[in-house]
Amino acid sequence: MDAELIDRLMRLSALSLDEQQRRALSADLQRIVALIDVMQAANTEGVAPLAHPLDGCQPLRPDEVTEIVDRERFQRGAPAVRDGLYLVPRVVE
Amino acid sequence: MDQHWESVIGLEVHVQLKTRSKIFSGAATDFGAAPNAQACGVDIALPGVLPVLNAAVVRMAVLFGLAVQGRIAKRCRFDRKNYFYPDLPKGYQISQLDEPIVSGGHLDIGTEDGARRRIDLTRAHLEEDAGKSLHEAYEGYTGIDLNRAGTPLLEIVSEPQLRTPAEAARYFRTLHALVRYLDICDGDLSQGSMRCDANVSIRRPGDEFGERTEIKNLNSFRFLEKAVRFEIARQIDILEAGARVERETLLYDAERDETRPMRGKELSDDYRYFPDPDLLPVEVTEAMLEEARCAMPELPATKRRRYADELGLADYDAGWLVADPDVAAYFEDVAAASGLPKAAANWVMGEVAAAQRQDGTDAAHIPVPAAQLGRLLQRIADQTISGKIAKTLFELLWKEGGDVDSLIERRGLKQMSDADELAAVVAQVLASHPAQVDQYRAGRTKVLGFFVGQVMKETRGKANPRQVNQLLRDALA
Numbered sequence: 211m212d213a214e215l216i217d218r219l220m221r222l223s224a225l226s227l228d229e230q231q232r233r234a235l236s237a238d239l240q241r242i243v244a245l246i247d248v249m250q251a252a253n254t255e256g257v258a259p260l261a262h263p264l265d266g267c268q269p270l271r272p273d274e275v276t277e278i279v280d281r282e283r284f285q286r287g288a289p290a291v292r293d294g295l296y297l298v299p300r301v302v303e
Numbered sequence: 304m305d306q307h308w309e310s311v312i313g314l315e316v317h318v319q320l321k322t323r324s325k326i327f328s329g330a331a332t333d334f335g336a337a338p339n340a341q342a343c344g345v346d347i348a349l350p351g352v353l354p355v356l357n358a359a360v361v362r363m364a365v366l367f368g369l370a371v372q373g374r375i376a377k378r379c380r381f382d383r384k385n386y387f388y389p390d391l392p393k394g395y396q397i398s399q400l401d402e403p404i405v406s407g408g409h410l411d412i413g414t415e416d417g418a419r420r421r422i423d424l425t426r427a428h429l430e431e432d433a434g435k436s437l438h439e440a441y442e443g444y445t446g447i448d449l450n451r452a453g454t455p456l457l458e459i460v461s462e463p464q465l466r467t468p469a470e471a472a473r474y475f476r477t478l479h480a481l482v483r484y485l486d487i488c489d490g491d492l493s494q495g496s497m498r499c500d501a502n503v504s505i506r507r508p509g510d511e512f513g514e515r516t517e518i519k520n521l522n523s524f525r526f527l528e529k530a531v532r533f534e535i536a537r538q539i540d541i542l543e544a545g546a547r548v549e550r551e552t553l554l555y556d557a558e559r560d561e562t563r564p565m566r567g568k569e570l571s572d573d574y575r576y577f578p579d580p581d582l583l584p585v586e587v588t589e590a591m592l593e594e595a596r597c598a599m600p601e602l603p604a605t606k607r608r609r610y611a612d613e614l615g616l617a618d619y620d621a622g623w624l625v626a627d628p629d630v631a632a633y634f635e636d637v638a639a640a641s642g643l644p645k646a647a648a649n650w651v652m653g654e655v656a657a658a659q660r661q662d663g664t665d666a667a668h669i670p671v672p673a674a675q676l677g678r679l680l681q682r683i684a685d686q687t688i689s690g691k692i693a694k695t696l697f698e699l700l701w702k703e704g705g706d707v708d709s710l711i712e713r714r715g716l717k718q719m720s721d722a723d724e725l726a727a728v729v730a731q732v733l734a735s736h737p738a739q740v741d742q743y744r745a746g747r748t749k750v751l752g753f754f755v756g757q758v759m760k761e762t763r764g765k766a767n768p769r770q771v772n773q774l775l776r777d778a779l780a
Contacts, residue, residue, distance in 0.1 A: 262380075267583050267585065267586040270355075270361060273324055275324045284342070284349075298444065299445070301388070
């Protein structure tokens with residue numbers, strides 16, 4: 211769990227952590243990886259991969275418009291709204 | 304292009320499926336609604352909401368898979384593709400990574416020399432669209448409209464078998480026609496209903512693939528062709544200067560006709576896909592397959608062959624007519640109404656297309672009913688009206704509507720075929736132009752055209768031209 215990997219994970223997760231948090235995270239991750247190593251050791255030969263713990267298949271919904279959107283209500287919780295748009299700090303590609 | 308280089312192009316086309324509601328929610332998908340008026344709790348990712356899959360998107364994907372002769376997965380799965388962007392409120396896009404609903408299949412495209420070429424498809428998978436970011440309007444802010452979030456997409460990926468920019472554009476066109484025939488997409492490129500990403504690399508023929516770049520978000524056939532052409536030239540310049548092509552994502556700037564890097568390398572893709580625990584595996588049953596087979600319309604390639612084999616149309620004409628299902632439907636109605644498929648093809652590709660271009664009318668809204676155009680063609684064939692009058696009459700039908708036969712009657716447009724009547728006009732024209740008569744008799748037979756013109760003028764275009772020609776020749780002999 212080197213510093214470079216932690217940096218990369220922080221960037222991918224859009225997290226900003228101080229030194230203490232980084233150390234704590236690194237320790238957690240090491241334990242998680244160790245757990246995964248234990249799981250990897252299980253013999254899964256001949257066992258079909260499990261896509262979902264529930265034994266079933268996805269129910270389908272008819273193609274109908276059932277949601278009437280109350281925009282004002284949804285936007286009451288947003289930090290900034292204008293002209294019906296959610297405003298976020300400027301992102302430029 | 305430089306003869307020593309071969310370009311290798313693969314396309315990923317995002318097709319917006321024509322559903323009423325979104326892929327995982329019951330919000331509407333109509334284009335052009337007020338911002339966020341169609342973004343429900345699932346689309347804006349409120350905590351605790353769960354996606355429920357729309358049956359229509361599965362049906363449409365299956366229909367597509369059958370049409371391209373791909374393999375339809377009996378069981379497939381949705382995965383989360385994780386990345387952060389404000390127009391993706393969940394922080395992940397629901398997509399399909401390694402169990403797409405359709406694998407393989409192929410699309411036959413026309414080539415520059417009129418032959419057909421088979422392009423293999425890698426896969427077609429279902430996913431949700433993201434919202435839209437508006438960067439320009441608000442100082443220091445980006446506006447987010449999530450109406451498009453959750454719109455169903457079928458992403459269709461080709462093998463890197465396309466070799467020229469023109470071929471890439473033809474593949475895109477062929478796919479466009481196909482999804483419109485299947486009625487799974489409205490095909491409106493101006494509204495982003497189909498968007499194309501192009502993977503481009505170059506190599507010496509026979510070599511391994513070169514490093515590729517990806518041009519994102521091309522939404523017209525012409526821009527695709529131009530962007531790929533530019534990118535090939537750019538890569539040739541790099542390699543011939545002894546440098547290396549960097550793997551990167553590019554945007555095409557149509558105004559400057561160039562490609563530009565979209566994002567830096569430090570943000571190189573790492574989407575950390577994993578199966579979405581909110582969705583169970585999707586089963587495609589035999590009943591669903593059977594339903595799709597029954598719903599399969601006649602596809603463009605079959606239609607094209609039928610036009611050539613049964614209606615006797617030239618291959619080019621057949622290809623032109625089938626490119627747009629609405630054009631093909633109109634043509635077939637006119638051909639059936641008139642019993643004259645070749646004339647119907649000529650008119651639909653000629654007068655009708657020209658009037659459409661002039662008025663910006665799409666083929667679904669041609670104002671002249673097929674039955675009327677069919678009648679018009681019959682009246683040309685039975686020599687009731689001349690071709691010239693027919694064009695005038697067509698303009699009238701286009702602008703004002705009406706019934707062909709009563710218009711011919713009311714406006715006195717019937718062709719003059721009475722030999723005596725015409726002979727009298729011919730005699731009068733010859734008598735009024737003695738100088739030209741002398742010229743003709745001295746061997747300048749081109750003057751005949753002048754006389755024909757004069758007769759037409761006298762009869763206001765109604766004279767039967769074949770008869771006029773004959774009468775003039777007889778009189779001048």
